[in-house]
Amino acid sequence: MIYLVVAYAFGVVILGGFLALSLGHLRELSAKASEKK
Amino acid sequence: MTRYTRLTGAAVLLMLVAGALIFFYAPEDFLQKEPQRIFYLHVSAAIAAFACFAVVLGASVAYLRTESPRADRLARAAALVGVVLTTVTLGMGMLYAKPIWGAFWTWDARLTSTLVLWIIYAGYLLLRRLAEPGRQAARFAAVVGIFGFVDVPIVYFSVTWWRTQHPGPVIVTNALPPEMLLTFLVTMACTLFLAGTLVAIRYQIETLMDEVPSPAPSHPVGAAPREPEPAR
Numbered sequence: 001m002i003y004l005v006v007a008y009a010f011g012v013v014i015l016g017g018f019l020a021l022s023l024g025h026l027r028e029l030s031a032k033a034s035e036k037k
Numbered sequence: 038m039t040r041y042t043r044l045t046g047a048a049v050l051l052m053l054v055a056g057a058l059i060f061f062y063a064p065e066d067f068l069q070k071e072p073q074r075i076f077y078l079h080v081s082a083a084i085a086a087f088a089c090f091a092v093v094l095g096a097s098v099a100y101l102r103t104e105s106p107r108a109d110r111l112a113r114a115a116a117l118v119g120v121v122l123t124t125v126t127l128g129m130g131m132l133y134a135k136p137i138w139g140a141f142w143t144w145d146a147r148l149t150s151t152l153v154l155w156i157i158y159a160g161y162l163l164l165r166r167l168a169e170p171g172r173q174a175a176r177f178a179a180v181v182g183i184f185g186f187v188d189v190p191i192v193y194f195s196v197t198w199w200r201t202q203h204p205g206p207v208i209v210t211n212a213l214p215p216e217m218l219l220t221f222l223v224t225m226a227c228t229l230f231l232a233g234t235l236v237a238i239r240y241q242i243e244t245l246m247d248e249v250p251s252p253a254p255s256h257p258v259g260a261a262p263r264e265p266e267p268a269r
Binding site for chain 1 (some may be wrong): 039041042046048049052054071072074075077082099121122124125128130132133135136231234235238240241242245246248
């Protein structure tokens with residue numbers, strides 16, 4: 001059971017973290033681009 | 038709410054549906070018990086990673102033919118998402134292997150070729166990061182993107198070409214009971230949607246980064262900043 005929980009926690013942290021970081025980066029760059037315009 | 042936020046919301050919702058099927062609908066495996074549930078996301082992440090590397094291949098061929106910056110951006114975006122998905126495949130695979138085989142890792146053909154795949158595309162990303170941006174770097178990276186894909190069929194067929202500890206294909210051989218097969222197909226579809234969302238977000242990031250370049254460093258990458266001249 002412990003391996004199942006750790007495996008899915010690993011998957012959620014990697015995929016969820018990457019998704020959240022990418023979305024945050026996109027927002028930051030979009031704000032910069034609109035400031036430039 | 039932007040298009041990308043909506044896409045992200047849909048991807049998260051679909052992954053929650055897949056999670057509900059994995060934990061509450063799919064039956065427990067008679068032999069492997071609870072750890073068998075790792076299979077659903079482990080294999081889905083691997084298939085989504087292969088799809089991303091196929092996109093890198095297509096975009097790299099398109100770049101070499103047309104030199105379109107769009108194709109180059111798509112290759113960069115898909116390579117990064119593919120590496121993240123391969124990381125999930127390898128990590129979850131190791132946590133699946135420990136209770137079943139008694140070891141996190143064994144140097145069999147499937148595991149080793151998957152690690153090589155991760156190294157090839159991590160190298161591709163490193164090349165993109167360290168090389169001076171421009172036509173030459175994009176062309177070199179496109180060649181790596183094309184030849185790197187050679188490892189994908191090697192990973193897929195490794196379990197049939199060589200004797201491995203890793204099990205052979207269970208989907209194409211119809212070895213799964215209907216509830217497990219449905220759970221797997223839904224998880225795979227949801228993971229592919231998530232991968233598509235990630236590639237779309239990363240593509241937009243690459244586009245904006247090309248439009249809003251970061252300030253150029255005052256010294257070459259890897260070199261120490263020059264010390265000021267001492268006063269004479």
